[in-house]
Amino acid sequence: MFDFSYSEDQLAVKKLVRKFVDKEIMPNIEKWDEDQHFENSIIDKLADLGLMGVCIPEQYGGQGMDYITLAIVCSELERGDTAFRTLVSVHTALNSMTLLQWGNEFQKEKYLKPQAQGKKVGAFGLTEPNAGSDVGAIQTRAIKDGDSYILNGSKTWISLCGVADHFLIFAKTSPDQGHRGISCFIVERTYPGVTTRGFKNKLGIRAGNTGEVFLEDVRVPAENLVGEEGEGFKIAMSALDNGRFSVAAGAVGLIDACIEASVKYAHERETFGKSIGKHQMVQQMIAKMVAGYEASKLLVYRVGWMKNKGIRNTRETSLAKWFACDAAFNAAVDAVQIHGANGYSHEFPVERYMRNAKALVIYEGTREIHQVMQAEYALGYRKDKELRKNLPAWPFEEAKKLV
């Protein structure tokens, strides 16, 4: 009934990304983090390896691999740094997989294909200055004008805002209808009226690219409406089913990095005549990391398996995201503790892990939002309704034959 082994393809990708991270990211990441520099060339290198569209069907420019492979890519990238896992989370999981699920053939051909090939970068614009967890409170407006919509508003905390070519922008088409009045649009950076501004001095993910998107009388062709008018909230939530999965997978990689650094340091550092790894309280911190790592991995892979089978996974994804991100944050805090004062210094990577890990428990549903969701499912207050469009099951060819 259960198969816990990697397939040959999954193992090959795992090795490939690990090698890539060790060669391209590890030697440079401290400097990029210090300089608050997003290294653009990583996008092209990931594209060359086929990693910008790893779980997008080949017919749309991707590699056609399964959803567990996406999780593997995210875990391995985050072992290097959260910034590059965020790149894949936003570009592939939040944007491209949303186009795969909800886009029409025209949109898949024009936008998904170049994104999956890594020729264009996609981002996801939901959050606004006055609306984060409370998505229904967004104020960006889209008004129909002939065969276009005119968009006005602003988005904040948008990952890749400075590098994305295409944004999925959520805007109100019927402001009096709360979350039922939200629609989703593909907005190109080059459309007149689109401007962006990057943030500096974030707590963490300093090698990442985050900032604001401003929309001033932006004329968006009606053919760029994703799904139907008023379907934006459902589209955003199913995008988050994919984004959260990738964040949870990244958290697994962050715990892996914490274990790696902590075990190394515990062997090297001596107090009271023995290596600190011999002290039980240090062992306890490492044991908790190991437990968090293994349990998170199982939760994440279960979601990957459900996605492969085409089973709705909002509840399981939320649990994996909450649990794995909490475990990653706790592991990073303990990794700093194991390093003592050295953990408090830029000379060791664990302070970066701790700063980065804080974002994981904030974005794509805060820790509290996921706790509320889990309680509501358990109490019977929340039930998932059928969606009009679903993410294709994997293998894609078999899924296609079934249609």
Ligand SMILES: Cc1cc2nc3c(=O)[nH]c(=O)nc-3n(C[C@H](O)[C@H](O)[C@H](O)COP(=O)(O)OP(=O)(O)OC[C@H]3O[C@@H](n4cnc5c(N)ncnc54)[C@H](O)[C@@H]3O)c2cc1C
């Ligand atoms: C590094 C980074 C990158 C990001 N990238 C993107 C991106 O690419 N695209 C995008 O759209 N957004 C992005 N975000 C935004 C992110 O998704 C939001 O910050 C997040 O959803 C929380 O919203 P908020 O910051 O407005 O907090 P709020 O919603 O204002 O919440 C504030 C506090 O109140 C708590 N709270 C709120 N409501 C409840 C409730 N009902 N019950 C219990 N507690 C509650 C929260 O848990 C939190 O502790 C990013 C954020 C960060 C930090």
